[in-house]
Amino acid sequence: MRFRSPFEGAWADPDSMLVVRTGDWRLERPVVREARCSHCGVCWLWCPNNCIRDLGTHFSADLTYCKGCGVCARVCPAAAIVMREEDGA
Amino acid sequence: MRTRAPRTDGNLRVMDGNKAAAWGVLLCRPDLLASYPISPQTPLLEQLYKFRAEGRLDAETVEVEGENSALSAAVGAVAAGGRAFTATSSMGLMFMYDAYLYASGQRVPVVMTVATREQCAPHTVSSGQQDIMLVKEGGWIQLITESCQEILDSILVAYRLAEDPTIQLPINVCYDGYYLSHLSEPVRVPTQEAVDRFLAAVGVGKRPVLSTDAPLSFGAFVLGELYAEYRYKHCQAMQRALDLVAALDGEFEAAFGRPWGGSIETYRAEDAEVLLVGTGSACGTLKVAIDRMRAEGLAAGLARIRMFRPFPRRRLAELMRGRRAVGVLDRSVCFGWNAGHLYVDVRATAADLDARIPLVNFVGGLAGADLRRELLEDAVRTTVARGRGEPGPEVVWLGLG
Numbered sequence: 001m002r003f004r005s006p007f008e009g010a011w012a013d014p015d016s017m018l019v020v021r022t023g024d025w026r027l028e029r030p031v032v033r034e035a036r037c038s039h040c041g042v043c044w045l046w047c048p049n050n051c052i053r054d055l056g057t058h059f060s061a062d063l064t065y066c067k068g069c070g071v072c073a074r075v076c077p078a079a080a081i082v083m084r085e086e087d088g089a
Numbered sequence: 090m091r092t093r094a095p096r097t098d099g100n101l102r103v104m105d106g107n108k109a110a111a112w113g114v115l116l117c118r119p120d121l122l123a124s125y126p127i128s129p130q131t132p133l134l135e136q137l138y139k140f141r142a143e144g145r146l147d148a149e150t151v152e153v154e155g156e157n158s159a160l161s162a163a164v165g166a167v168a169a170g171g172r173a174f175t176a177t178s179s180m181g182l183m184f185m186y187d188a189y190l191y192a193s194g195q196r197v198p199v200v201m202t203v204a205t206r207e208q209c210a211p212h213t214v215s216s217g218q219q220d221i222m223l224v225k226e227g228g229w230i231q232l233i234t235e236s237c238q239e240i241l242d243s244i245l246v247a248y249r250l251a252e253d254p255t256i257q258l259p260i261n262v263c264y265d266g267y268y269l270s271h272l273s274e275p276v277r278v279p280t281q282e283a284v285d286r287f288l289a290a291v292g293v294g295k296r297p298v299l300s301t302d303a304p305l306s307f308g309a310f311v312l313g314e315l316y317a318e319y320r321y322k323h324c325q326a327m328q329r330a331l332d333l334v335a336a337l338d339g340e341f342e343a344a345f346g347r348p349w350g351g352s353i354e355t356y357r358a359e360d361a362e363v364l365l366v367g368t369g370s371a372c373g374t375l376k377v378a379i380d381r382m383r384a385e386g387l388a389a390g391l392a393r394i395r396m397f398r399p400f401p402r403r404r405l406a407e408l409m410r411g412r413r414a415v416g417v418l419d420r421s422v423c424f425g426w427n428a429g430h431l432y433v434d435v436r437a438t439a440a441d442l443d444a445r446i447p448l449v450n451f452v453g454g455l456a457g458a459d460l461r462r463e464l465l466e467d468a469v470r471t472t473v474a475r476g477r478g479e480p481g482p483e484v485v486w487l488g489l490g
Contacts, residue, residue, distance in 0.1 A: 003318055008196045008257045008296075008323075008326065009194070009197070009297075009319065010308060010319055011297045011306065012305065012308045013305060085216070087464035
């Protein structure tokens with residue numbers, strides 16, 4: 001029998017395929033307007049899913065896990081993040 | 090002055106079941122104790138705190154506000170790589186039920202003793218096995234003991250078995266409340282060195298743990314086929330535990346100079362025409378009843394279930410094969426089957442046999458009702474009579490009417 005998990009119990013490597021891809025649940029996606037982003041990290045601090053990634057000059061959400069809750073857009077002091085409706089693409 | 094060298098198989102002391110459990114725990118060197126007082130388990134907890142106050146037990150303690158937190162604290166400690174112990178009885182066990190299922194589903198090898206006690210209502214604080222029977226499908230391994238020595242020994246076996254990399258399951262070591270928890274008997278306490286050697290095969294480094302060096306998510310959210318995979322693995326581990334206890338019995342005897350006994354103890358079963366099946370301390374009286382019935386020419390024997398979960402189905406079927414009748418003694422009630430819990434398991438096991446064997450269930454000893462020798466002699470006589478074709482009810486309530 002082939003198993004997907006190397007563990008006996010529900011332990012998981014946080015970056016592995018064993019964690020549910022919560023990005024599938026998203027209705028709206030955060031879009032970062034890079035020119036406005038001051039790289040302050042407030043979105044990174046607040047993201048409840050821990051899925052904001054530091055890209056060096058600005059931040060961006062990892063859409064594999066981002067549920068589209070919109071907290072990052074709400075807390076961004078520069079209003080650099082806007083929520084756009086998912087179009088299924 | 091000449092001091093006597095300690096025996097390699099340990100010193101003999103007189104102690105009750107709670108104290109025997111405390112000695113077993115002390116020798117296994119737990120890192121965390123988290124427990125909430127409840128009769129008849131409380132003196133065990135007091136003894137462990139006494140060991141700690143005397144500097145003999147180097148363990149963290151968590152003064153929890155209830156049993157749910159007690160088991161949850163133990164689960165956390167084991168996930169962090171430690172060895173944890175907790176204990177409870179009756180409603181305390183019910184109060185930790187969600188944590189109970191979490192511990193097994195998450196495959197956390199915690200060891201918890203249960204000084205078994207009747208459930209309320211009707212309100213009571215008496216001996217019975219209803220508490221452990223109500224959680225028997227919770228995915229834990231359950232060992233049910235008959236003597237104070239067996240309590241201590243089973244705790245050593247429990248840590249060795251629970252933490253084995255191929256098992257990784259929590260274990261209940263159960264002993265009848267009051268009958269064993271408050272009964273004093275001679276108990277051989279093995280040396281620390283012998284226990285350390287016995288447990289050397291398990292411990293930190295043999296299973297996944299929470300660590301900042303290699304971060305892992307504990308209690309990951311799981312859906313669908315992956316969920317089924319974990320359930321499948323859990324069932325497989327339960328079955329592996331049946332094989333491992335058989336092998337561990339040899340390890341135990343090599344370490345301590347006496348056998349632990351494995352999943353089932355048999356008593357005068359080899360040539361028995363009828364087999365009685367039971368668990369726990371009542372089997373002591375049942376053995377005396379069998380001796381007396383043998384003197385009257387009734388060839389009865391006993392299979393005492395020591396490992397109740399996973400159920401030793403194959404071994405019991407072998408022991409049942411060819412008997413003229415099988416009688417099952419229960420100190421608990423399975424409402425859905427109008428019988429005792431053990432009886433339902435034995436009845437299911439009987440389906441593995443080619444020939445149909447008459448089965449009869451004796452329910453008694455509820456809420457501390459005395460299972461007198463005479464009652465159990467009647468149970469043996471009734472089982473023999475059923476084997477000879479005499480009709481009667483499937484379930485006999487001992488002491489009623």
